[in-house]
Amino acid sequence: MRTSATKASGGWHFLVTDSSGELSGNSLSLSDGFALAIDSGNHAVFQVARNVIITTQRATATSTVTLAPNTIHHVVGTFDGSTARVYVDGVQVGSASLGGGITWSGSRDIKLGRPNESTASQFFLQGTLDETALYTQALPAATVLSHYNTGKP
Numbered sequence: 001m002r003t004s005a006t007k008a009s010g011g012w013h014f015l016v017t018d019s020s021g022e023l024s025g026n027s028l029s030l031s032d033g034f035a036l037a038i039d040s041g042n043h044a045v046f047q048v049a050r051n052v053i054i055t056t057q058r059a060t061a062t063s064t065v066t067l068a069p070n071t072i073h074h075v076v077g078t079f080d081g082s083t084a085r086v087y088v089d090g091v092q093v094g095s096a097s098l099g100g101g102i103t104w105s106g107s108r109d110i111k112l113g114r115p116n117e118s119t120a121s122q123f124f125l126q127g128t129l130d131e132t133a134l135y136t137q138a139l140p141a142a143t144v145l146s147h148y149n150t151g152k153p
Helices: 141-152
Strands: 013-017 020-024 027-038 043-052 055-066 075-079 083-088 091-097
Touching: 027 055, 027 075, 043 075, 043 083, 043 091, 055 083, 075 141, 083 141, 091 141
Parallel strands: none
Antiparallel strands: 013 027, 020 027, 027 043, 043 055, 055 091, 075 083, 083 091
């Protein structure tokens, strides 16, 4: 992926999501599903969430690496049932724990470059996505690194 600009405070570059929920200021507040995005500080963020009766549980893995606009980066989010991980350019740069699975609905659309429920342009990707992929299981770190090395610009 490549962003073409830094978003203003509260803005996000959504990469891929199936979630429903809201953005609350500068943070994601998903009610279920997953989202991989770039926040207004140019950090990759991968959040997974599940609805348990009336309570939402979330794990948010935020990158410690700042992504420069107009630069190609390989950004990956994985969830193995207990840990959400975010990778940038083949290296794990953030993680967060969530015991149990996420709430997923096969009837909900997967969105590329925008959130599932918002039409506000401050959440649309300003940039490009290339070779977006979804897998039915979490990729191991070695596979993420291999994918990065295979597709290096």
